[in-house]
Each structure stands twice: as C-alpha cells, then as structure tokens.
Amino acid sequence: MITIKKLSHDFVIGKKGRQTIIPVLRDISFSVEKGEIVTIVGRSGSGKSTLLNLVSGFIHPKEGEIWISGEKVSDMNEAKFADFRIHNLGFIFQSFQLIPSMTAFQNVELPLILKGINEGDRRKQTEEMLKKVGLLDYQDHYPGELSGGQQQRVSIARALIINPPLILADEPTGSLDSETEEELLQFIKELNRDMGITFLIITHDDKVAEIGDRTIELRDGRIVEEVRLLCN
Amino acid sequence: MQLKDQFRFVRQNMKKNKTRVFMTILATAMGCAFLIVLASVGFGLQKSVVKEMTERRVITQIDVHGKEGDDGGSFRPINKKDIQIFEEVKDVKAVTRRKMLQQEGNFSIGNYQEPAQTFVANFPSEVKAGLELSEGRLPKGQDEVVVGYNFPLNLASKDAPDDRYDNKSQLKTEYRYSGKLIGEKLELTVRQLKDGKQEEKTIPLTVVGISKKPTKEWAEDRSVFISDTILTEIENFTGTPKGYLLDANSEVPTDQDIHENSFDEVKIYAKNMEAVQGISDQLKDLKYATYSVVNELKEVNMIFMIAKAGLIFIGTIAILIASIGIYNTMTMAVTERAPDIGIMKAIGANPKTIKRIFLLESSYIGLIGALIGTLVSYGISYAVNFAIPLIIKQAFGKETELNIIFSDIPLILPVICILICYGVTIISGYRPAQRATRVDVLKAMRREV
Numbered sequence: 001m002i003t004i005k006k007l008s009h010d011f012v013i014g015k016k017g018r019q020t021i022i023p024v025l026r027d028i029s030f031s032v033e034k035g036e037i038v039t040i041v042g043r044s045g046s047g048k049s050t051l052l053n054l055v056s057g058f059i060h061p062k063e064g065e066i067w068i069s070g071e072k073v074s075d076m077n078e079a080k081f082a083d084f085r086i087h088n089l090g091f092i093f094q095s096f097q098l099i100p101s102m103t104a105f106q107n108v109e110l111p112l113i114l115k116g117i118n119e120g121d122r123r124k125q126t127e128e129m130l131k132k133v134g135l136l137d138y139q140d141h142y143p144g145e146l147s148g149g150q151q152q153r154v155s156i157a158r159a160l161i162i163n164p165p166l167i168l169a170d171e172p173t174g175s176l177d178s179e180t181e182e183e184l185l186q187f188i189k190e191l192n193r194d195m196g197i198t199f200l201i202i203t204h205d206d207k208v209a210e211i212g213d214r215t216i217e218l219r220d221g222r223i224v225e226e227v228r229l230l231c232n
Numbered sequence: 233m234q235l236k237d238q239f240r241f242v243r244q245n246m247k248k249n250k251t252r253v254f255m256t257i258l259a260t261a262m263g264c265a266f267l268i269v270l271a272s273v274g275f276g277l278q279k280s281v282v283k284e285m286t287e288r289r290v291i292t293q294i295d296v297h298g299k300e301g302d303d304g305g306s307f308r309p310i311n312k313k314d315i316q317i318f319e320e321v322k323d324v325k326a327v328t329r330r331k332m333l334q335q336e337g338n339f340s341i342g343n344y345q346e347p348a349q350t351f352v353a354n355f356p357s358e359v360k361a362g363l364e365l366s367e368g369r370l371p372k373g374q375d376e377v378v379v380g381y382n383f384p385l386n387l388a389s390k391d392a393p394d395d396r397y398d399n400k401s402q403l404k405t406e407y408r409y410s411g412k413l414i415g416e417k418l419e420l421t422v423r424q425l426k427d428g429k430q431e432e433k434t435i436p437l438t439v440v441g442i443s444k445k446p447t448k449e450w451a452e453d454r455s456v457f458i459s460d461t462i463l464t465e466i467e468n469f470t471g472t473p474k475g476y477l478l479d480a481n482s483e484v485p486t487d488q489d490i491h492e493n494s495f496d497e498v499k500i501y502a503k504n505m506e507a508v509q510g511i512s513d514q515l516k517d518l519k520y521a522t523y524s525v526v527n528e529l530k531e532v533n534m535i536f537m538i539a540k541a542g543l544i545f546i547g548t549i550a551i552l553i554a555s556i557g558i559y560n561t562m563t564m565a566v567t568e569r570a571p572d573i574g575i576m577k578a579i580g581a582n583p584k585t586i587k588r589i590f591l592l593e594s595s596y597i598g599l600i601g602a603l604i605g606t607l608v609s610y611g612i613s614y615a616v617n618f619a620i621p622l623i624i625k626q627a628f629g630k631e632t633e634l635n636i637i638f639s640d641i642p643l644i645l646p647v648i649c650i651l652i653c654y655g656v657t658i659i660s661g662y663r664p665a666q667r668a669t670r671v672d673v674l675k676a677m678r679r680e681v
Contacts, residue, residue, distance in 0.1 A: 007409055008491060027353045034338075034508070053674060056578070058578065058674050059674070079582050079584065081578070082577065082580050082581060082582045082583065083582060085578075085579065085580035086579065086580025086581075086582075089580070090577060093677070095677075097575050097578065097677055099575055099576075100571070101244075101248065110576070110579065110668070111579050111580065111674075113233060113234075113237045114233055114579070114580055114581050114582075114585065115233075115580075116233055116234055119236075155534045158579065162580075167671055170663075
C-alpha cells in the first residue's frame with residue numbers, strides 16, 4: 001500500500017545568507033501492506049510528523065520516493081496530489097481540523113462536494129456516515145457545540161466518506177480523554193477489520209501504538225526499531 | 233466541484249462578513265452609477281442634437297445645389313439633363329425641382345392681399361416626395377395655382393393696421409380673409425423697373441388646392457405654386473429670367489441662358505435612410521454639390537462618439553477606485569479564511585477550485601454592484617430629466633424652448649458598464665485568489681479549534 005524508499009528531508013531556517021539546514025529525516029525506507037495498521041512512534045522532534053506530512057503530500061521530500069497504491073506520489077505536483085488525496089486518502093488530525101463555520105453534516109459532506117457528487121447522493125451518503133459514527137442527531141451542530149470525542153468522530157466520518165483504502169492519522173487521540181480514546185481505538189480496529197482500511201498512525205501514546213500490527217520507532221530522523229506485534 | 237456548489241460556497245462566505253461585503257458592493261455600485269450617469273449626459277445631448285437635426289429636415293432628403301464645372305472652381309445650376317440623371321440613380325424615390333420667381337409676388341383677392349414666395353413645381357414628383365393637399369386638387373389649367381397651408385391664414389385686409397399680429401406672430405382673425413379660397417380668383421401682381429419707372433402687371437389666377445399642414449409645428453408654408461406658362465408670361469413682362477427684379481443700376485444677368493433652363497431648388501428623396509449615403513456618394517462622384525442631414529449626422533455622431541468615450545473613460549476611473557475596495561475585501565477574506573482553505577486543501581481541494589471560488593466571490597461583488605449601480609443610475613437619469621427643466625424654469629422664468637434630453641441611458645451603456653466592472657473585478661480579485669491557492673496547509677492548520 002505504501003512504499004517509502006530512502007526518504008530524506010531537511011528544513012532550512014534563518015534569513016538568506018545565514019541559513020541553517022536542519023536534517024529531519026535520513027534515509028528512511030519501509031513499507032505498509034494493505035490491511036495493516038502501522039504506528040510510528042518516537043519522541044518529540046524525532047521526525048514522525050514530518051514523515052506523515054511527506055506521505056500526505058503537505059510537504060515535498062528533498063530525496064527519496066514515496067509510492068502509494070502503486071503511484072509515485074513524491075513526483076506529483078500540488079494539483080495532481082490534491083486529486084489523488086480526494087480519491088485515496090482519509091485524514092484524522094489531532095486537533096480534528098473541522099471547519100468551525102460548517103455544521104457536522106457540512107463538514108462530513110465537504111469531500112463529496114469537492115469530488116463533484118450531486119446533492120441527492122451526498123445527502124444520503126453523509127447521513128449514512130453520520131449514523132455509522134453515531135452522530136446523526138448532531139448533524140446540525142457546529143464543531144464548537146460538540147465534545148472532543150464527538151468532533152473526532154465527525155472528522156473520522158469526513159475521512160471515511162470517500163471510502164479511502166488508506167487513512168493517515170496524526171495523534172488521533174491526542175485531544176481525547178482516556179474513555180473516548182478507548183472507544184476511538186476500538187472503532188479504528190473495527191474499520192480495519194470490517195472494511196480492510198489500512199492505517200498509518202503517528203502517536204507517542206503506548207495505548208495507540210499497541211493497536212498496530214507493526215510499530216516503527218523513529219529517533220533523530222532514523223528508524224531505530226521495527227516491532228511486529230503478534231498479539232494483533 | 234459543481235458550479236452550483238461553488239455558488240453556495242460563495243454565498244455562505246459572503247454572509248460571514250456582511251458589512252464588509254455590503255460596503256464593497258456599495259462602492260462598486262457608486263462607481264458604476266457614476267460611469268453610467270456621466271456617459272448618459274453624452275448620450276442624452278447627442279440624442280437631443282440628432283433629434284433637433286432630424287426634426288428640422290426630412291432625413292431621406294438630399295439637397296443638390298449645383299454641379300462643379302470642368303474648371304473645378306465654379307458651380308452651375310441644375311438643369312433638366314441633371315434631373316434625368318438623378319432619376320436614374322438607384323433607390324431614388326423622387327426628384328423635386330422648383331423654379332423660384334425672383335421677386336416677391338403680391339397676391340390679392342378682393343380687399344385682401346399677401347406677398348408670397350412663388351414657385352413653379354413639378355407636381356408628379358412633388359406628390360411622390362410626399363406633397364398632399366388638405367383641400368381641392370392639383371392644377372390642370374395654366375392659370376390654376378396651389379397655395380401653401382399657411383397662405384390663407386396670412387391673407388390680410390389691405391386696411392389692416394401695423395399691429396395686425398397677435399403675440400404668437402399670427403395674423404389676428406379680424407384682419408384675416410375668412411371666405412372660401414378654392415375656385416376663387418386670385419390676382420398676382422409683379423413689378424419691374426422700366427426706363428426708371430416702376431411698372432406693374434397683374435395676372436389673374438384661380439386657386440384649386442391648398443397643401444396639407446406641415447408636420448413640423450414650427451414650419452410655415454406660405455408659398456404659391458404657379459405654372460410654367462405663367463412664369464413665361466412674367467418673364468416676358470420683366471424681360472429678365474424668372475422675373476428677376478432690376479434696380480436702377482443693375483442690368484440683366486449675362487448668363488441668362490443658364491438661368492432660364494435651370495432649377496433653383498432641387499431635392500432628391502431616397503427610398504430609405506440607409507440609401508441616402510449611397511446616393512450622396514454617387515452624386516459626389518458625378519461632381520454634384522449635395523447636402524443631406526445624414527452627412528451632417530455622421531460628423532455629429534463622430535464628435536459625440538469621442539466625447540462619450542472620454543466620459544466612459546473618466547467613469548472607469550471611479551470603478552477602478554472601487555476595485556481597490558474589492559481587492560482589499562478579497563485579501564481580507566483570504567487571510568481570514570486561510571485556516572478553512574488549509575483544511576480544504578488537506579482533504580483534497582484542487583488549487584484551481586479554490587481560486588475559482590474566490591474569483592467567483594469577487595465577480596459576485598462586482599456584478600451585484602454593477603446591477604445596483606445601473607438601477608440607481610436609471611433613477612438618477614429620470615430625476616435629472618425631470619428636475620433640470622424645472623430648475624431652468626425657476627431660474628429663467630420660462631420653459632426651455634428646446635426639448636433637451638439631459639441624460640439618456642441606452643441599453644448599450646449598462647452593458648458596457650457591466651463588462652468594464654466585471655473585467656476590473658476579475659483583475660482586482662485575481663491576486664487574492666492566487667494567494668488563496670498558495671495557502672500553506674501546515675501553517676493554516678496550526679490553530680486551535
């Protein structure tokens with residue numbers, strides 16, 4: 001599903017003439033199979049967020065290749081990657097990233113609007129999805145009127161609405177209490193089991209890391225350990 | 233993304249900051265109204281001038297003054313051969329030709345008299361050109377005449393005092409001939425100086441027809457149409473062509489031959505307005521000196537065209553100023569919505585779609601502004617046309633004689649304005665829209681919900 005070959009990235013900071021190059025990722029190679037849940041762990045500054053942003057296409061790698069579903073996404077331009085994202089990738093963010101001026105329904109519906117689906121089909125699919133995450137009664141609520149757990153469920157519904165084969169999650173439980181965290185992890189497992197969705201999750205939370213089939217640990221921009229969890 | 237959804241997005245976005253959007257639309261509307269009202273003055277004055285020109289003359293009429301001689305300088309009058317040439321030109325409806333008595337004939341009936349211009353006309357062509365009678369018939373006999381509509385109204389009593397006219401310069405009814413005129417005998421008195429002594433000759437005529445009232449209110453037709461035979465009789469008496477009146481020093485004109493066979497007033501009537509130019513051009517090629525109101529209109533229209541272009545240009549500056557407002561509003565909108573744009577880009581919105589939404593929003597502002605501006609300018613235009621004559625009346629104590637249109641908005645004007653406004657809006661909205669596509673996803677998403 002995902003193949004990463006010799007990926008390296010660095011950030012350039014400072015003013016022109018006095019720039020400093022900070023290496024973030026060095027020679028990263030790994031792959032994620034279809035139907036897997038892979039978690040990436042590491043301390044703050046280890047480069048895990050950068051890795052996810054590179055896979056998401058939010059930043060462009062300096063070196064190396066990224067392949068998703070057989071397509072070399074690391075070579076795609078912004079517009080092409082946008083089209084690829086809307087058809088293949090679901091996103092779950094730590095701070096949910098819902099549009100505050102849109103209701104839960106509108107937030108979930110947004111990817112379908114961008115895909116150009118007609119209104120009737122959109123309504124049906126969005127309602128189904130909100131039902132699936134248990135928020136059909138809250139469809140007219142704005143994000144500000146929902147709890148953290150509910151907001152994250154809205155964002156999951158938004159990720160799922162396009163039926164993506166792969167979901168990229170950035171600290172999905174980072175803003176949740178332990179009870180809702182448990183619920184969410186169960187839900188991710190269910191989605192993986194029932195729908196065969198592949199997950200690449202970034203976390204520093206052991207509980208989250210435990211749900212993965214594999215855990216990759218990053219330190220100072222390099223893979224230091226890759227653990228296959230047999231219990232899953 | 234479907235267009236319908238893009239519109240929905242735009243409307244939702246515009247609702248987020250109603251006051252700002254309203255002020256921007258207001259500025260655009262003011263710019264457009266300024267452009268339209270300013271240019272409408274040009275259109276209005278042009279309409280007034282053209283109306284004035286076409287009202288005073290028949291638009292299909294071409295006056296022929298003469299033909300340029302071979303030497304290139306002098307002009308000779310029009311003769312029968314020329315008339316034949318004119319009649320063969322394509323799209324010519326009629327060629328009227330009149331010979332004019334070269335002195336004012338004095339007409340009298342009983343105790344009433346009136347000096348009037350006297351013509352010999354070719355009636356078949358006059359009828360083709362539109363001559364109609366209000367009473368009687370066209371002349372058949374040599375001594376039969378047709379008089380103009382205003383002729384009987386000015387037939388005054390010989391004893392009438394100097395103040396015989398009322399305040400509208402009309403002959404007072406009590407001094408006016410009140411009897412019937414058709415079938416009555418009319419006497420034409422012509423004069424000539426012979427051996428230093430003034431001699432008079434009286435020719436008896438019969439009135440058989442009166443022409444129709446001129447369509448133009450200000451026009452007055454007091455002419456009398458006599459036959460060629462009567463003119464010859466007059467010429468025999470005066471010894472000059474067309475009854476030319478000699479004074480003590482003058483002699484008989486030497487180019488007598490030319491004058492005897494020539495016409496004094498030749499008018500060609502085209503079948504329609506479009507044909508006038510073609511006929512004029514052909515006659516010009518044949519070296520005839522012509523005049524038609526269409527030629528003059530062309531020049532007047534050209535001058536007004538330049539004036540209107542200038543006014544529209546000045547008006548466009550107002551819209552350009554308004555466009556700064558649009559630029560500002562759109563830049564603010566992009567800045568405010570950067571987090572939303574970031575999220576949309578993150579989940580897969582194409583940069584082109586984002587750009588289109590912002591361009592659509594600025595077009596929306598521009599077009600609504602232009603429409604409101606157009607409506608307002610129609611209102612102002614009506615108000616101006618209504619109020620200015622009243623103001624003039626107040627200031628000068630009388631109504632304006634000329635029926636001037638101060639402001640006129642033909643359909644083309646709002647169309648031009650909307651096009652200019654749309655163009656300017658797209659230009660001013662383009663940079664902010666371009667900026668929206670460059671919003672950095674990661675930076676934009678770094679906010680607390």
